[in-house]
Amino acid sequence: xxxTVINLTLLMFGLSVGFAQTDTLSIENVNxxxxxxxxxxxxxxxxxxxxxxxxxxxxxxxxEHPTAKVIDGSGKYLIPGLHEMHYxxxxxxxxxxxxxxxxxxxxxxxxxxxxEYDWQDHIAIRDSIGxxxxxxxxxxxxxxxxxxxxxxTSADIERIIAQHHNKRYDFIKIADNLPKDIYLEVLxxxxxxxxxxxxxxxxEMDLEYSLRMKSIEHVEEFVYLFGDEQRRDSLFLxxxxxxxxxxxxxxxxxxxxxxxxxxxxxxxxxxxxxxxxVATYMLNxxxxxxxxxxxxxxxxxxxxVINGMDALPLLEGYFEWMKNFTKMLAKEDVPMMTxxxxxxxxxPGFSLHEEFQFLQEAGLSPYEILKASTLTPARYLGSMAMExxxxxxxxxxxxxxxxxxxxxIKNTKTIEGVLLKGKWLDRxxxxxxxxxxxxxxx
Ligand SMILES: [Zn+2]
Numbered sequence: 001x002x003x004t005v006i007n008l009t010l011l012m013f014g015l016s017v018g019f020a021q022t023d024t025l026s027i028e029n030v031n032x033x034x035x036x037x038x039x040x041x042x043x044x045x046x047x048x049x050x051x052x053x054x055x056x057x058x059x060x061x062x063x064e065h066p067t068a069k070v071i072d073g074s075g076k077y078l079i080p081g082l083h084e085m086h087y088x089x090x091x092x093x094x095x096x097x098x099x100x101x102x103x104x105x106x107x108x109x110x111x112x113x114x115x116e117y118d119w120q121d122h123i124a125i126r127d128s129i130g131x132x133x134x135x136x137x138x139x140x141x142x143x144x145x146x147x148x149x150x151x152x153t154s155a156d157i158e159r160i161i162a163q164h165h166n167k168r169y170d171f172i173k174i175a176d177n178l179p180k181d182i183y184l185e186v187l188x189x190x191x192x193x194x195x196x197x198x199x200x201x202x203x204e205m206d207l208e209y210s211l212r213m214k215s216i217e218h219v220e221e222f223v224y225l226f227g228d229e230q231r232r233d234s235l236f237l238x239x240x241x242x243x244x245x246x247x248x249x250x251x252x253x254x255x256x257x258x259x260x261x262x263x264x265x266x267x268x269x270x271x272x273x274x275x276x277x278v279a280t281y282m283l284n285x286x287x288x289x290x291x292x293x294x295x296x297x298x299x300x301x302x303x304x305v306i307n308g309m310d311a312l313p314l315l316e317g318y319f320e321w322m323k324n325f326t327k328m329l330a331k332e333d334v335p336m337m338t339x340x341x342x343x344x345x346x347x348p349g350f351s352l353h354e355e356f357q358f359l360q361e362a363g364l365s366p367y368e369i370l371k372a373s374t375l376t377p378a379r380y381l382g383s384m385a386m387e388x389x390x391x392x393x394x395x396x397x398x399x400x401x402x403x404x405x406x407x408x409i410k411n412t413k414t415i416e417g418v419l420l421k422g423k424w425l426d427r428x429x430x431x432x433x434x435x436x437x438x439x440x441x442x
Contacts, residue, residue, distance in 0.1 A: 024049045025424060027398075029059055030073025033406065034390040035080055035374045038367050040406065046078060048396040051422030055392060071424065076416055077404050079370060080390055081109025081397030083377035084137075084352050085252050086217060086339025092119055094283050094437075099348045100136045101433040102281055104425065106349030107415050109397035110138040110377065110387065112339070114173060114217070115145035123167055137420065138397070140381055142173035142198075151178060157185050165193045170381075171214070174199035180209075187212055201225045207240060211247035215337070215380065219253040219322045219329075231321055241325075241332040250335045250380050253326045255319075255358035256351050257341035262319055264297035265312045278350040279441045281434070287441040290344045323362035330364050337380060338373040356409045366409040396422040 025048050032041040034056070047055040047067065084103060089096050103111060116122050122141035128134035143164045144150070151157055164172055172190050174183075174197060183202055190197045196214035201221035210216060210225065222240075223231065230236045244251070263269035274291040282290070293299070301311045329336065338359070340351035352373070359369045378388025386395045398419040403411035417426045425433075 024054075024067050025069040025071060025422075026067045027071045027073045027078060027400065030400070031075075031077045031404070032056060032390050033077055033079045033370070035370060036389045036391060040077075040404070044073075044078075046073075046390065046398075048419065048422050051396050053390060053392055053394050053396050053398075056390060069424070071400070071417065073400060075402075077401040077411075078390060079107075079399050079401060079405060079412070080374040080388055080394075081137075081399055081418070081420070082107045082352060082373045082412070083110045083112070083337065084108045084339060084342075084348070085112045085337040085377050085380075086254050086341045087111045087113050087348065088115055088342050089113065089117075089120060089122075090343045091283050091286055093285065096125060097134075097136075098283075098437050099342075101437050102347065102349035103137055104349070104418060104420060105415075105430040105433045106352060107399035107412065107418050108137055108349055108352060109399075109418070109420050110381070110383075111136075111140070112170075112377070112381070113139065113141040114339075114341075115175075116141065116143055116169075117145070123169065135420070135423075138383070138387065140170045142171040143167065143169040145173060145175045146199075147176040148178050148182075151182055151186060154185060157182070157189050161186070161189045161193055161195065164190075164195050169195070171195065172197045172199075174213075176200065177202060177204050180205060183209065207243060208247075211244060211249050213249065215250040215252060217252050217254065217339070218258075218341070219251060219255065219326050220258055220318070222325055223318050223321060237325065237328055238332075241328045241334065244329060245332040245334045248335075250337055250376065251329055252337040252339040253322070253359065253362075254339050254341045254355070255322060255326065255362070256355040257343070257346050258315075258319055258322060259354075259358060260345050261297050261301075262312070262315045263345075264295055265302045265315065270298070273345050276345060278347045279345065280438050281347050281350065282345070282439070282441055284439045284441060286344075287439070291441075295344075323358070326359065327363035330362075330368055335376045335380070336364075336368075336372040337377045338369065353410070353413050356412055360409045366406045369409050370405060370412075 027046045030044050032044045043059045045057050045059050089099055113122050126139040126141055129136045129139045172195050187197060198213045198215040199217055201210040201216055203224045207225060263273045279287055304311045306314055338352060338355050340346050340355045342348045342351055356369050375388040378384045396419050399415060400417040401411060402414035402416050405411045417424060
């Protein structure tokens with residue numbers, strides 16, 4: 001059975017090197033950042049068996065383990081696998097396995113897919129991963145991206161939510177402003193079927209209405225939810241942040257995608273964006289489109305005047321505000337999740353680490369950022385029993401880093417190896433995955 005899994009895995013990835021697949025392995029002398037509290041446990045041995053964390057113990061403990069493989073973790077740091085909580089599969093041409101390579105090479109072991117487009121079947125993807133037929137991250141998915149045109153009548157609501165139930169989508173995603181009566185009916189019907197609702201904010205209603213969802217995507221939504229004056233009123237914002245905290249809702253800021261949009265509007269930034277290092281991992285045609293003036297943001301926003309203001313300084317102002325408000329939310333201890341909204345120059349996997357940097361720039365501590373990428377999303381997804389921390393009995397989804405991420409979050413990029421479901425991928429194997437998806441852009 002195990003051989004079958006290994007061969008399948010090799011087939012999926014087309015790797016020329018074999019997996020060092022073992023029943024049991026241990027990572028020795030390693031610094032563990034377990035994430036259930038803010039500590040670094042030095043000089044640890046982490047024993048992995050059957051895809052689970054069997055033991056986390058001091059190296060001084062000499063109890064016997066039938067360990068087939070030992071990984072030297074000296075001077076290195078072990079963190080739980082990362083969560084990309086705002087993923088989109090945008091490129092049919094590349095196939096989803098292409099994205100999985102990028103995600104895995106960047107330490108992402110759980111993905112929340114945020115829309116199902118016409119040509120996709122994310123339930124089939126999720127099921128294939130769950131059944132071990134497809135080697136990929138833990139996978140969660142919303143149904144289709146729902147806009148007001150999809151939800152016009154009670155009959156639409158009944159049909160669409162019943163379809164979510166029948167197809168077993170994990171979430172209902174609302175991406176548009178709805179009339180109040182429709183919105184309330186969606187919430188009620190979804191509650192009947194016990195499917196969580198999340199998505200963009202309801203910008204035309206008071207904050208409390210949006211807070212009835214399970215999460216709000218994009219801190220940008222608060223720019224529109226609040227008026228110009230409210231955005232400048234620090235007392236109002238503090239109260240709003242407290243109200244958000246009290247509601248128990250989770251916020252996924254997705255700062256990196258907004259930064260990309262801003263960069264598209266400025267010729268100098270755009271020239272740099274086209275040549276950014278990770279553009280190598282965009283599909284050729286995709287890069288050609290985004291790097292040209294067909295780029296939708298250049299088409300629709302560049303040089304335009306919005307509310308009497310030029311789009312570029314307006315959006316730059318919004319971005320500064322978004323970072324400040326993200327910091328205010330963190331100060332009130334609002335649970336947050338890391339997601340990047342993967343499209344254009346926001347390349348899956350790499351973009352999550354860019355999001356980390358923006359969160360750090362906003363003023364979140366490295367620990368808060370790691371928590372938003374491990375423990376908080378695991379709690380949100382209901383997988384906390386098995387994911388999100390490095391503790392005994394949890395699934396072995398782990399990332400080994402060369403440098404301490406609690407000193408600077410950019411150190412999450414110093415990936416030495418990734419464990420996905422107990423399968424160890426060392427740096428060479430991760431590089432092979434990246435090599436397979438490289439294209440001569442830039
Ligand atoms: Zn999205």
